[in-house]
Amino acid sequence: MTVESWIQVWYALPVLLRGLLVNLELLLGLLALGLVVGMAVALVEVYAPRPVAAAAVAYEWFFRGVPELVLLFLFYFGPDQFGVQISAFTAAVLALGFRSSAYQSQIFRGAIQAIPAGQMLAARSLGMGRLRAIWHVVLPQALRLSLAGWSNEFSSVLKDTTLAYGIGVVEVMRQARYLTARNFRLALPAFIAVAFLFLILTYLGNWTIGLVERRLRIPGLEVRR
Amino acid sequence: MGQLLVVEGVCKRYGAEEVLCGVSFSLEKGETKVIIGPSGTGKSTLLRCINRLTEPDRGRVWLEGMEVTAPHANINKIRSQIGFVFQDFNLFTHLTALDNVRLGLLKVKKMGRKEATERAQAELARVGLAGKADAYPAQLSGGQQQRVSIARALAMDPKLILFDEPTSALDPELIGEVLGVMVKLAHEGMTMLVVTHEMGFARSVADEIVFMERGVIVEQGPPEKLFRAPAHPRTAEFLRKISELYGEAA
Ligand SMILES: Nc1ncnc2c1ncn2[C@@H]1O[C@H](COP(=O)(O)OP(=O)(O)OP(=O)(O)O)[C@@H](O)[C@H]1O
Ligand SMILES: [Mg+2]
Numbered sequence: 001m002t003v004e005s006w007i008q009v010w011y012a013l014p015v016l017l018r019g020l021l022v023n024l025e026l027l028l029g030l031l032a033l034g035l036v037v038g039m040a041v042a043l044v045e046v047y048a049p050r051p052v053a054a055a056a057v058a059y060e061w062f063f064r065g066v067p068e069l070v071l072l073f074l075f076y077f078g079p080d081q082f083g084v085q086i087s088a089f090t091a092a093v094l095a096l097g098f099r100s101s102a103y104q105s106q107i108f109r110g111a112i113q114a115i116p117a118g119q120m121l122a123a124r125s126l127g128m129g130r131l132r133a134i135w136h137v138v139l140p141q142a143l144r145l146s147l148a149g150w151s152n153e154f155s156s157v158l159k160d161t162t163l164a165y166g167i168g169v170v171e172v173m174r175q176a177r178y179l180t181a182r183n184f185r186l187a188l189p190a191f192i193a194v195a196f197l198f199l200i201l202t203y204l205g206n207w208t209i210g211l212v213e214r215r216l217r218i219p220g221l222e223v224r225r
Numbered sequence: 226m227g228q229l230l231v232v233e234g235v236c237k238r239y240g241a242e243e244v245l246c247g248v249s250f251s252l253e254k255g256e257t258k259v260i261i262g263p264s265g266t267g268k269s270t271l272l273r274c275i276n277r278l279t280e281p282d283r284g285r286v287w288l289e290g291m292e293v294t295a296p297h298a299n300i301n302k303i304r305s306q307i308g309f310v311f312q313d314f315n316l317f318t319h320l321t322a323l324d325n326v327r328l329g330l331l332k333v334k335k336m337g338r339k340e341a342t343e344r345a346q347a348e349l350a351r352v353g354l355a356g357k358a359d360a361y362p363a364q365l366s367g368g369q370q371q372r373v374s375i376a377r378a379l380a381m382d383p384k385l386i387l388f389d390e391p392t393s394a395l396d397p398e399l400i401g402e403v404l405g406v407m408v409k410l411a412h413e414g415m416t417m418l419v420v421t422h423e424m425g426f427a428r429s430v431a432d433e434i435v436f437m438e439r440g441v442i443v444e445q446g447p448p449e450k451l452f453r454a455p456a457h458p459r460t461a462e463f464l465r466k467i468s469e470l471y472g473e474a475a
Contacts, residue, residue, distance in 0.1 A: 121278055122315035122374075126329035126381065127305025136332055141319045220318050220363025 002185070009189040012179050016190075019175030020197055023161040026092055026171065030157060033097030038104030043134070045105065046112050056105075063102035069166050071095040076167040092164035100157050107149035111142040144213075144221050151209040155202050162194075172197065228287075229254040229416050230385055235274050235284030237267070244270050246440045247284070252385065255414045259427040259448075262437035263463060268420040269312075271437070272387045275418070276300075276307045289384060305333050308378030308386035313394050314370040316362040322349060322373045323358040326380050334381065348376040352406050368399030375406055386410070388419040424467060428452060436460045 009016075044056040063071070076091035086094075115138050123133035165173040176194050180187040230252040237245040244267040252258055260268050273279035275286055277293065277300055286293040293303050316325050326345035330336040336344070349355050352372040362370055371391055378386050388407070392400040404426050411417060411430045421427065427434055428448045435445040436457070444457045455461045 116315075118311060118313060118315035119317060122309075122311065122317065125276060125278060125304055125307075125309035126377070127301045127303075127333040128329075129301055132332060136328060137317055137319075144319065218319050218363075219361040 005183070005185045006189050008183070009179070009186055009193050012186075012190070013193070015175050015179070016172055016193060016197065019170065019172035020201075022089070022169065022171040023158075023164075024201075026089070026096065026161040026164055026169070027158055029093035030097035030100050030161070031154070033093060034100030034104045034153075034157070037098065037101035039108050041101060041105035042108035042112060045109050047130070047134070060102040060105055063099045066099075068096070068099060068160060068163050071099055072163060072167050088164070088167045088169045091167060092161075092169050096157060096160055096163070100153065103153055103156075104150070107146050107153060108142060110149070111145035112138060114145055115141050141221060144216055144218065147209060147213045147216070151206055151213075154205055154209060158201055158205060159198060228252060229256075229289060230275070230418070231285075231287040232271075232275065233285045233287075235271065235281045235286065237270050237274060237279065237281050244440050245274065245281070248437075248440070248442055249284075250435060250442065250445065252416060252418060254416055256432045257411045257415075257417045257419065257430050258433050258435060259431040260418065260420045260435045260437055261422065261424075261427065261463070261467070262443075266437050267440045268437055269389050272309070272389050272418065272420060275387060276304045276309060278304075278309070301333070305329065305381055306384045308375075308381060308383035310371070310374055310378055310386060310388045310391050312390040314362070314367070314374045316370050316374055316377070318362055321359050321361055322354060322365065322376075325362070325373055326377045329377065329381050344380055345376075348380045349373070351379065352376045353402070366399060367395045368402045371395065371403045372406055375403075375410075379410075385416045385418065388417060388421065390420050390422070392421065392423060422467060422471060424452075424464075424471065436463065438463070 041056045041060060045053050045060075048056070066074075072092060072095045075095035076086070076088055079086045079091075119137050119141070120133055123137040124130070128136065161171065162173045164171050165177075168174070172194055176190045179190050228251040232251065233249045235245055235248045236243070248267075248271055250258070260271070262268055270279055274281040274284075275293070281294065284294070288303060288306065291303070292298060293300070316322075317328065320328065323342070323345050326348050327341045330341035330344055331338065334341075346355065346358060349358055352375055354369060354372055354376065357365060357369060357373070360369075362373070365373065375386075375391075391407070392403050395403065400423070404423060407417070407419070407426065408430055419426075419431075431448050433445060434448050434451045436443045436451065436455075436459075438459055444451065444455060444460045446456075451460065452464065455464065
Protein backbone atom coordinates (compact mmCIF):
# COMPACT_ATOMS: atom_id res chain seq x y z
CA MET A 1 0.00 0.00 0.00
CA THR A 2 2.06 2.84 -1.26
CA VAL A 3 1.25 6.51 -1.18
CA GLU A 4 1.12 6.18 -4.93
CA SER A 5 -1.83 3.78 -4.83
CA TRP A 6 -3.73 6.05 -2.43
CA ILE A 7 -3.25 8.92 -4.85
CA GLN A 8 -4.55 6.80 -7.70
CA VAL A 9 -7.65 5.91 -5.72
CA TRP A 10 -8.11 9.56 -4.84
CA TYR A 11 -8.13 10.45 -8.51
CA ALA A 12 -10.59 7.61 -9.18
CA LEU A 13 -12.96 8.97 -6.56
CA PRO A 14 -15.35 10.54 -9.11
CA VAL A 15 -15.77 7.09 -10.68
CA LEU A 16 -16.47 5.53 -7.29
CA LEU A 17 -18.95 8.29 -6.52
CA ARG A 18 -20.70 7.69 -9.82
CA GLY A 19 -21.06 4.06 -8.73
CA LEU A 20 -22.28 5.15 -5.32
CA LEU A 21 -24.98 7.23 -6.99
CA VAL A 22 -26.34 4.00 -8.47
CA ASN A 23 -26.36 2.49 -4.98
CA LEU A 24 -28.37 5.49 -3.79
CA GLU A 25 -30.82 5.08 -6.66
CA LEU A 26 -31.17 1.42 -5.74
CA LEU A 27 -31.66 2.40 -2.13
CA LEU A 28 -34.42 4.90 -2.88
CA GLY A 29 -36.18 2.45 -5.17
CA LEU A 30 -36.05 -0.46 -2.78
CA LEU A 31 -37.00 1.61 0.27
CA ALA A 32 -40.01 3.07 -1.53
CA LEU A 33 -41.13 -0.31 -2.78
CA GLY A 34 -40.47 -1.84 0.64
CA LEU A 35 -42.39 0.92 2.40
CA VAL A 36 -45.52 0.67 0.28
CA VAL A 37 -45.63 -3.12 0.08
CA GLY A 38 -44.46 -3.53 3.67
CA MET A 39 -47.21 -1.26 4.97
CA ALA A 40 -49.79 -3.13 2.91
CA VAL A 41 -48.54 -6.48 4.21
CA ALA A 42 -48.63 -5.20 7.80
CA LEU A 43 -52.19 -3.88 7.43
CA VAL A 44 -53.32 -7.15 5.89
CA GLU A 45 -51.67 -9.17 8.65
CA VAL A 46 -53.37 -7.12 11.34
CA TYR A 47 -56.78 -6.33 9.86
CA ALA A 48 -57.62 -8.75 7.05
CA PRO A 49 -59.63 -11.94 7.50
CA ARG A 50 -57.65 -15.06 8.39
CA PRO A 51 -56.97 -16.61 4.94
CA VAL A 52 -55.80 -13.31 3.46
CA ALA A 53 -53.64 -12.62 6.50
CA ALA A 54 -52.15 -16.09 6.16
CA ALA A 55 -51.13 -15.30 2.58
CA ALA A 56 -49.35 -12.19 3.84
CA VAL A 57 -47.54 -14.24 6.45
CA ALA A 58 -46.42 -16.71 3.76
CA TYR A 59 -45.16 -13.82 1.62
CA GLU A 60 -43.19 -12.45 4.51
CA TRP A 61 -41.78 -15.90 5.35
CA PHE A 62 -40.58 -16.36 1.75
CA PHE A 63 -38.83 -13.02 1.42
CA ARG A 64 -37.23 -13.20 4.85
CA GLY A 65 -36.17 -16.80 4.38
CA VAL A 66 -34.50 -16.80 0.96
CA PRO A 67 -30.91 -15.48 0.79
CA GLU A 68 -30.56 -12.12 -0.87
CA LEU A 69 -28.25 -13.30 -3.61
CA VAL A 70 -30.67 -16.07 -4.48
CA LEU A 71 -33.48 -13.52 -4.69
CA LEU A 72 -31.35 -11.31 -6.94
CA PHE A 73 -30.62 -14.20 -9.26
CA LEU A 74 -34.26 -15.29 -9.29
CA PHE A 75 -35.45 -11.82 -10.22
CA TYR A 76 -32.73 -11.28 -12.80
CA PHE A 77 -32.71 -14.62 -14.58
CA GLY A 78 -36.27 -15.71 -13.78
CA PRO A 79 -38.24 -13.38 -16.09
CA ASP A 80 -35.89 -14.23 -18.94
CA GLN A 81 -37.25 -17.80 -18.90
CA PHE A 82 -40.63 -16.34 -19.81
CA GLY A 83 -39.21 -14.12 -22.50
CA VAL A 84 -39.35 -10.99 -20.36
CA GLN A 85 -36.21 -8.88 -20.48
CA ILE A 86 -35.53 -7.00 -17.30
CA SER A 87 -32.55 -4.81 -16.53
CA ALA A 88 -30.19 -5.78 -13.75
CA PHE A 89 -31.05 -2.52 -12.00
CA THR A 90 -34.79 -3.23 -12.08
CA ALA A 91 -34.24 -6.79 -10.93
CA ALA A 92 -32.16 -5.53 -8.01
CA VAL A 93 -34.80 -2.98 -6.97
CA LEU A 94 -37.51 -5.63 -7.10
CA ALA A 95 -35.57 -8.36 -5.30
CA LEU A 96 -34.17 -6.11 -2.58
CA GLY A 97 -37.40 -4.10 -2.37
CA PHE A 98 -39.66 -7.09 -1.82
CA ARG A 99 -37.19 -8.47 0.66
CA SER A 100 -37.14 -5.18 2.54
CA SER A 101 -40.94 -5.06 2.43
CA ALA A 102 -41.01 -8.30 4.41
CA TYR A 103 -38.78 -6.82 7.09
CA GLN A 104 -40.51 -3.45 7.06
CA SER A 105 -43.89 -5.17 7.40
CA GLN A 106 -42.78 -6.56 10.74
CA ILE A 107 -41.68 -3.14 11.94
CA PHE A 108 -45.07 -1.68 10.96
CA ARG A 109 -47.06 -4.61 12.30
CA GLY A 110 -45.39 -4.30 15.68
CA ALA A 111 -46.08 -0.58 15.75
CA ILE A 112 -49.73 -0.96 14.69
CA GLN A 113 -50.31 -3.60 17.34
CA ALA A 114 -48.72 -1.36 19.95
CA ILE A 115 -51.48 1.21 19.49
CA PRO A 116 -54.05 0.62 22.25
CA ALA A 117 -57.38 -0.82 21.04
CA GLY A 118 -59.16 2.12 22.65
CA GLN A 119 -57.85 4.43 19.91
CA MET A 120 -59.72 2.47 17.25
CA LEU A 121 -62.81 2.22 19.46
CA ALA A 122 -62.85 5.97 20.02
CA ALA A 123 -62.50 6.62 16.29
CA ARG A 124 -65.28 4.18 15.45
CA SER A 125 -67.51 5.67 18.15
CA LEU A 126 -67.28 9.01 16.32
CA GLY A 127 -68.64 7.33 13.22
CA MET A 128 -65.41 6.79 11.31
CA GLY A 129 -65.27 3.72 9.11
CA ARG A 130 -62.46 1.27 9.66
CA LEU A 131 -60.24 2.55 6.85
CA ARG A 132 -60.73 6.15 7.87
CA ALA A 133 -59.89 5.27 11.47
CA ILE A 134 -56.76 3.42 10.39
CA TRP A 135 -55.69 6.33 8.19
CA HIS A 136 -56.36 9.20 10.60
CA VAL A 137 -55.77 7.59 13.98
CA VAL A 138 -53.77 4.37 13.86
CA LEU A 139 -51.22 5.07 11.13
CA PRO A 140 -50.05 8.52 12.26
CA GLN A 141 -49.21 6.98 15.62
CA ALA A 142 -47.83 3.71 14.30
CA LEU A 143 -45.50 5.45 11.82
CA ARG A 144 -43.98 7.49 14.61
CA LEU A 145 -43.39 4.36 16.62
CA SER A 146 -41.85 2.71 13.54
CA LEU A 147 -39.08 5.22 13.02
CA ALA A 148 -36.54 3.62 15.36
CA GLY A 149 -36.93 0.18 13.80
CA TRP A 150 -37.04 1.73 10.38
CA SER A 151 -33.67 3.45 10.82
CA ASN A 152 -32.25 0.02 11.54
CA GLU A 153 -33.71 -1.36 8.32
CA PHE A 154 -32.34 1.66 6.47
CA SER A 155 -28.77 1.00 7.66
CA SER A 156 -29.12 -2.63 6.72
CA VAL A 157 -30.47 -2.21 3.16
CA LEU A 158 -28.09 0.65 2.42
CA LYS A 159 -25.26 -1.85 2.58
CA ASP A 160 -27.29 -4.53 0.82
CA THR A 161 -27.30 -2.43 -2.34
CA THR A 162 -23.73 -3.61 -2.96
CA LEU A 163 -25.13 -7.11 -3.49
CA ALA A 164 -26.49 -5.90 -6.82
CA TYR A 165 -22.87 -6.34 -7.88
CA GLY A 166 -23.75 -10.03 -8.07
CA ILE A 167 -26.03 -9.56 -11.07
CA GLY A 168 -23.82 -7.02 -12.80
CA VAL A 169 -25.28 -3.69 -11.79
CA VAL A 170 -22.53 -1.12 -12.25
CA GLU A 171 -22.60 0.25 -8.74
CA VAL A 172 -19.78 1.25 -6.43
CA MET A 173 -18.41 -2.26 -5.85
CA ARG A 174 -18.29 -2.91 -9.57
CA GLN A 175 -16.44 0.38 -10.09
CA ALA A 176 -13.98 -0.55 -7.35
CA ARG A 177 -13.43 -3.93 -8.97
CA TYR A 178 -12.69 -2.25 -12.33
CA LEU A 179 -10.04 -0.20 -10.59
CA THR A 180 -8.44 -3.16 -8.84
CA ALA A 181 -8.63 -5.37 -11.91
CA ARG A 182 -6.24 -2.99 -13.64
CA ASN A 183 -3.95 -2.80 -10.67
CA PHE A 184 -4.28 -5.25 -7.78
CA ARG A 185 -2.21 -2.96 -5.53
CA LEU A 186 -5.22 -0.67 -5.44
CA ALA A 187 -7.40 -3.30 -3.78
CA LEU A 188 -6.93 -2.27 -0.18
CA PRO A 189 -7.14 1.51 -0.67
CA ALA A 190 -10.08 1.13 -3.05
CA PHE A 191 -12.14 -1.01 -0.71
CA ILE A 192 -11.20 1.10 2.28
CA ALA A 193 -12.50 4.06 0.31
CA VAL A 194 -15.77 2.21 -0.40
CA ALA A 195 -16.07 1.28 3.26
CA PHE A 196 -15.52 4.89 4.20
CA LEU A 197 -18.18 6.10 1.77
CA PHE A 198 -20.72 3.74 3.33
CA LEU A 199 -19.80 4.83 6.83
CA ILE A 200 -20.50 8.40 5.81
CA LEU A 201 -23.81 7.48 4.15
CA THR A 202 -24.93 5.49 7.18
CA TYR A 203 -24.14 8.41 9.40
CA LEU A 204 -25.94 10.92 7.19
CA GLY A 205 -28.95 8.66 6.79
CA ASN A 206 -29.39 8.03 10.48
CA TRP A 207 -28.84 11.68 11.20
CA THR A 208 -31.65 12.55 8.80
CA ILE A 209 -33.97 9.96 10.34
CA GLY A 210 -33.14 11.30 13.80
CA LEU A 211 -34.04 14.77 12.56
CA VAL A 212 -37.37 13.53 11.20
CA GLU A 213 -37.99 11.73 14.48
CA ARG A 214 -37.42 14.92 16.45
CA ARG A 215 -39.56 16.96 14.08
CA LEU A 216 -42.45 14.53 14.40
CA ARG A 217 -42.11 14.03 18.12
CA ILE A 218 -45.29 14.42 20.10
CA PRO A 219 -45.58 14.33 23.88
CA GLY A 220 -46.76 10.85 24.82
CA LEU A 221 -45.60 9.29 21.55
CA GLU A 222 -41.85 9.62 21.87
CA VAL A 223 -39.83 6.66 20.82
CA ARG A 224 -37.93 5.74 23.92
CA ARG A 225 -34.19 5.76 23.41
CA MET B 226 -92.79 5.75 19.99
CA GLY B 227 -91.95 8.89 21.90
CA GLN B 228 -88.74 7.48 23.27
CA LEU B 229 -85.31 8.67 22.12
CA LEU B 230 -83.62 5.33 22.78
CA VAL B 231 -85.28 1.96 23.04
CA VAL B 232 -83.33 -1.16 23.94
CA GLU B 233 -85.24 -4.39 23.65
CA GLY B 234 -84.14 -7.85 24.71
CA VAL B 235 -80.43 -7.38 24.10
CA CYS B 236 -78.37 -10.53 24.63
CA LYS B 237 -74.65 -11.03 24.35
CA ARG B 238 -72.60 -14.08 25.06
CA TYR B 239 -68.82 -14.54 25.18
CA GLY B 240 -68.06 -18.22 24.82
CA ALA B 241 -70.12 -20.04 27.41
CA GLU B 242 -70.70 -16.88 29.41
CA GLU B 243 -74.01 -15.10 28.93
CA VAL B 244 -72.95 -11.52 29.62
CA LEU B 245 -76.28 -9.89 28.79
CA CYS B 246 -79.55 -11.75 28.79
CA GLY B 247 -82.59 -9.88 27.61
CA VAL B 248 -81.91 -6.32 28.68
CA SER B 249 -84.71 -3.88 27.89
CA PHE B 250 -85.20 -0.26 28.81
CA SER B 251 -85.80 3.09 27.19
CA LEU B 252 -84.71 6.67 27.49
CA GLU B 253 -86.73 9.81 26.92
CA LYS B 254 -85.27 12.87 25.31
CA GLY B 255 -83.51 14.95 27.96
CA GLU B 256 -83.49 12.12 30.46
CA THR B 257 -80.45 11.07 32.49
CA LYS B 258 -80.37 7.42 33.38
CA VAL B 259 -77.72 5.89 35.59
CA ILE B 260 -76.74 2.23 35.45
CA ILE B 261 -75.20 0.70 38.53
CA GLY B 262 -74.16 -2.85 39.32
CA PRO B 263 -71.26 -5.03 40.39
CA SER B 264 -68.14 -5.49 38.31
CA GLY B 265 -68.38 -7.94 35.42
CA THR B 266 -72.14 -7.56 35.21
CA GLY B 267 -72.15 -6.46 31.60
CA LYS B 268 -72.63 -2.70 31.98
CA SER B 269 -69.84 -1.81 29.53
CA THR B 270 -71.00 -4.51 27.16
CA LEU B 271 -74.51 -3.06 27.25
CA LEU B 272 -73.32 0.45 26.38
CA ARG B 273 -71.23 -0.91 23.52
CA CYS B 274 -74.13 -2.92 22.20
CA ILE B 275 -76.15 0.29 21.91
CA ASN B 276 -73.88 1.79 19.24
CA ARG B 277 -72.71 -1.65 18.15
CA LEU B 278 -69.06 -1.23 19.06
CA THR B 279 -69.92 -4.70 20.27
CA GLU B 280 -72.37 -6.59 18.09
CA PRO B 281 -75.29 -7.92 20.19
CA ASP B 282 -76.27 -11.54 19.55
CA ARG B 283 -79.97 -10.84 19.89
CA GLY B 284 -82.28 -7.97 20.63
CA ARG B 285 -82.91 -4.63 19.01
CA VAL B 286 -82.01 -1.01 19.55
CA TRP B 287 -83.80 2.04 18.18
CA LEU B 288 -82.62 5.62 18.14
CA GLU B 289 -85.43 8.08 17.48
CA GLY B 290 -87.50 5.31 15.95
CA MET B 291 -84.70 4.27 13.58
CA GLU B 292 -83.43 0.77 14.13
CA VAL B 293 -79.72 0.77 14.98
CA THR B 294 -79.55 -3.01 14.85
CA ALA B 295 -81.15 -3.28 11.39
CA PRO B 296 -78.85 -5.29 9.10
CA HIS B 297 -78.45 -2.47 6.59
CA ALA B 298 -78.43 0.42 9.03
CA ASN B 299 -75.77 3.04 8.27
CA ILE B 300 -73.92 2.35 11.48
CA ASN B 301 -71.28 5.03 11.01
CA LYS B 302 -73.95 7.67 10.59
CA ILE B 303 -75.77 6.37 13.67
CA ARG B 304 -72.60 6.26 15.75
CA SER B 305 -71.86 9.86 14.86
CA GLN B 306 -75.14 10.73 16.60
CA ILE B 307 -74.32 8.84 19.79
CA GLY B 308 -71.52 10.21 21.91
CA PHE B 309 -69.37 7.73 23.81
CA VAL B 310 -67.20 8.65 26.77
CA PHE B 311 -64.76 5.96 27.84
CA GLN B 312 -63.44 5.12 31.27
CA ASP B 313 -59.85 5.65 30.15
CA PHE B 314 -60.65 8.64 27.90
CA ASN B 315 -59.11 7.24 24.72
CA LEU B 316 -58.11 10.64 23.44
CA PHE B 317 -56.16 10.42 20.21
CA THR B 318 -52.58 10.48 21.47
CA HIS B 319 -51.08 12.15 18.42
CA LEU B 320 -53.51 15.07 18.32
CA THR B 321 -53.85 18.21 20.39
CA ALA B 322 -56.99 18.80 22.44
CA LEU B 323 -58.35 21.00 19.67
CA ASP B 324 -57.62 18.41 16.97
CA ASN B 325 -59.16 15.67 19.08
CA VAL B 326 -62.40 17.62 19.17
CA ARG B 327 -62.10 18.67 15.53
CA LEU B 328 -61.31 15.32 13.93
CA GLY B 329 -64.88 14.02 13.90
CA LEU B 330 -66.17 17.33 12.59
CA LEU B 331 -63.69 17.36 9.71
CA LYS B 332 -63.65 13.69 8.75
CA VAL B 333 -67.11 12.45 9.68
CA LYS B 334 -69.29 15.53 9.45
CA LYS B 335 -67.18 16.97 6.61
CA MET B 336 -67.39 20.40 8.16
CA GLY B 337 -65.19 23.18 6.75
CA ARG B 338 -61.93 23.87 8.54
CA LYS B 339 -62.84 27.28 9.88
CA GLU B 340 -66.25 26.25 11.13
CA ALA B 341 -64.86 23.07 12.70
CA THR B 342 -62.15 25.02 14.49
CA GLU B 343 -64.65 27.50 15.90
CA ARG B 344 -66.97 24.72 17.00
CA ALA B 345 -64.12 22.78 18.63
CA GLN B 346 -62.93 25.87 20.48
CA ALA B 347 -66.45 26.51 21.71
CA GLU B 348 -66.78 22.95 23.00
CA LEU B 349 -63.43 23.16 24.79
CA ALA B 350 -64.61 26.38 26.41
CA ARG B 351 -67.84 24.65 27.41
CA VAL B 352 -65.88 22.09 29.44
CA GLY B 353 -63.61 24.79 30.88
CA LEU B 354 -60.54 24.05 28.77
CA ALA B 355 -60.37 26.97 26.38
CA GLY B 356 -56.75 27.51 27.40
CA LYS B 357 -55.65 23.95 26.66
CA ALA B 358 -56.46 23.77 22.95
CA ASP B 359 -52.83 23.18 21.95
CA ALA B 360 -51.96 20.68 24.66
CA TYR B 361 -51.44 17.03 23.77
CA PRO B 362 -53.23 14.40 25.88
CA ALA B 363 -49.98 13.45 27.62
CA GLN B 364 -49.72 17.05 28.83
CA LEU B 365 -53.16 17.03 30.45
CA SER B 366 -54.34 15.67 33.79
CA GLY B 367 -56.80 12.79 33.80
CA GLY B 368 -59.67 15.11 34.63
CA GLN B 369 -58.73 17.44 31.79
CA GLN B 370 -58.41 14.54 29.37
CA GLN B 371 -61.85 13.30 30.28
CA ARG B 372 -63.30 16.76 29.79
CA VAL B 373 -61.69 16.96 26.35
CA SER B 374 -63.24 13.60 25.53
CA ILE B 375 -66.63 14.95 26.59
CA ALA B 376 -66.04 17.98 24.37
CA ARG B 377 -65.14 15.62 21.53
CA ALA B 378 -68.47 13.85 22.00
CA LEU B 379 -70.43 17.10 22.34
CA ALA B 380 -68.99 18.60 19.17
CA MET B 381 -70.77 15.96 17.10
CA ASP B 382 -74.17 17.25 18.30
CA PRO B 383 -75.12 13.83 19.62
CA LYS B 384 -78.70 12.90 20.35
CA LEU B 385 -77.48 10.93 23.31
CA ILE B 386 -74.20 10.44 25.17
CA LEU B 387 -73.16 7.13 26.70
CA PHE B 388 -70.75 7.40 29.63
CA ASP B 389 -68.87 4.28 30.71
CA GLU B 390 -67.56 4.93 34.23
CA PRO B 391 -66.19 8.34 33.23
CA THR B 392 -64.58 9.02 36.60
CA SER B 393 -63.33 5.57 37.61
CA ALA B 394 -59.81 6.12 36.28
CA LEU B 395 -59.44 9.48 38.01
CA ASP B 396 -57.74 10.52 41.22
CA PRO B 397 -60.38 11.53 43.78
CA GLU B 398 -59.54 15.22 43.57
CA LEU B 399 -60.16 15.22 39.80
CA ILE B 400 -63.55 13.50 39.86
CA GLY B 401 -65.42 16.66 40.78
CA GLU B 402 -64.43 18.62 37.68
CA VAL B 403 -65.74 15.89 35.38
CA LEU B 404 -68.94 15.33 37.33
CA GLY B 405 -69.42 19.11 37.31
CA VAL B 406 -69.45 19.11 33.51
CA MET B 407 -71.86 16.18 33.44
CA VAL B 408 -74.24 17.83 35.89
CA LYS B 409 -74.23 20.94 33.73
CA LEU B 410 -75.01 18.86 30.64
CA ALA B 411 -77.88 17.14 32.40
CA HIS B 412 -79.35 20.49 33.36
CA GLU B 413 -78.96 21.73 29.80
CA GLY B 414 -81.20 18.87 28.72
CA MET B 415 -78.67 16.47 27.21
CA THR B 416 -79.87 12.88 27.08
CA MET B 417 -77.38 10.74 28.97
CA LEU B 418 -76.93 7.11 29.88
CA VAL B 419 -74.28 6.85 32.56
CA VAL B 420 -72.59 3.84 34.10
CA THR B 421 -71.05 5.03 37.35
CA HIS B 422 -70.35 4.25 40.97
CA GLU B 423 -70.77 7.91 41.92
CA MET B 424 -73.89 7.66 44.03
CA GLY B 425 -73.92 11.37 44.80
CA PHE B 426 -74.19 12.09 41.08
CA ALA B 427 -76.81 9.38 40.62
CA ARG B 428 -78.90 10.68 43.45
CA SER B 429 -78.82 14.32 42.46
CA VAL B 430 -78.95 14.11 38.65
CA ALA B 431 -80.47 10.81 37.57
CA ASP B 432 -84.09 10.71 36.57
CA GLU B 433 -83.93 7.00 36.93
CA ILE B 434 -81.48 4.40 38.20
CA VAL B 435 -81.08 0.94 36.74
CA PHE B 436 -79.55 -1.78 38.88
CA MET B 437 -77.99 -4.58 36.85
CA GLU B 438 -76.54 -7.85 37.99
CA ARG B 439 -75.24 -10.81 36.02
CA GLY B 440 -76.49 -9.56 32.71
CA VAL B 441 -80.05 -8.69 33.72
CA ILE B 442 -81.80 -5.61 35.02
CA VAL B 443 -82.79 -6.44 38.57
CA GLU B 444 -84.63 -3.25 39.33
CA GLN B 445 -85.10 0.27 38.03
CA GLY B 446 -86.76 3.36 39.36
CA PRO B 447 -86.29 6.96 40.45
CA PRO B 448 -83.36 7.51 42.84
CA GLU B 449 -85.52 8.40 45.87
CA LYS B 450 -87.31 5.11 45.59
CA LEU B 451 -84.25 2.98 44.85
CA PHE B 452 -82.17 4.47 47.61
CA ARG B 453 -84.90 4.62 50.22
CA ALA B 454 -86.90 1.51 49.55
CA PRO B 455 -85.32 -0.85 47.06
CA ALA B 456 -87.77 -3.55 46.02
CA HIS B 457 -85.12 -6.19 45.66
CA PRO B 458 -82.80 -7.45 48.44
CA ARG B 459 -79.87 -7.62 45.95
CA THR B 460 -80.27 -3.91 45.22
CA ALA B 461 -80.22 -3.08 48.91
CA GLU B 462 -77.13 -5.17 49.44
CA PHE B 463 -75.29 -3.61 46.51
CA LEU B 464 -76.13 -0.08 47.64
CA ARG B 465 -74.92 -0.91 51.13
CA LYS B 466 -71.62 -2.25 49.77
CA ILE B 467 -71.13 0.75 47.53
CA SER B 468 -71.73 3.19 50.35
CA GLU B 469 -69.18 1.37 52.49
CA LEU B 470 -66.69 1.42 49.66
CA TYR B 471 -67.16 5.04 48.63
CA GLY B 472 -68.07 6.38 52.06
CA GLU B 473 -71.35 7.92 51.01
CA ALA B 474 -74.52 7.47 52.99
CA ALA B 475 -76.90 5.59 50.75
N1 LIG C 1 -64.27 -9.04 24.40
C1 LIG C 1 -64.59 -9.90 25.38
N2 LIG C 1 -64.29 -11.21 25.27
C2 LIG C 1 -64.61 -12.09 26.23
N3 LIG C 1 -65.27 -11.75 27.37
C3 LIG C 1 -65.59 -10.47 27.55
C4 LIG C 1 -65.27 -9.48 26.56
N4 LIG C 1 -65.73 -8.29 27.01
C5 LIG C 1 -66.29 -8.53 28.21
N5 LIG C 1 -66.21 -9.83 28.54
C6 LIG C 1 -66.75 -10.45 29.76
O1 LIG C 1 -68.08 -10.05 29.91
C7 LIG C 1 -68.38 -9.80 31.25
C8 LIG C 1 -69.00 -8.44 31.39
O2 LIG C 1 -68.02 -7.47 31.10
P1 LIG C 1 -68.31 -5.91 31.17
O3 LIG C 1 -67.03 -5.22 30.92
O4 LIG C 1 -69.46 -5.59 30.30
O5 LIG C 1 -68.74 -5.73 32.70
P2 LIG C 1 -68.94 -4.40 33.52
O6 LIG C 1 -70.26 -4.52 34.19
O7 LIG C 1 -68.72 -3.22 32.65
O8 LIG C 1 -67.81 -4.49 34.63
P3 LIG C 1 -66.90 -3.35 35.27
O9 LIG C 1 -67.74 -2.69 36.34
O10 LIG C 1 -65.76 -4.09 35.85
O11 LIG C 1 -66.51 -2.42 34.18
C9 LIG C 1 -67.10 -9.99 32.04
O12 LIG C 1 -67.15 -11.25 32.68
C10 LIG C 1 -66.03 -9.97 31.01
O13 LIG C 1 -64.98 -10.83 31.37
MG1 LIG D 1 -67.24 -1.71 32.58
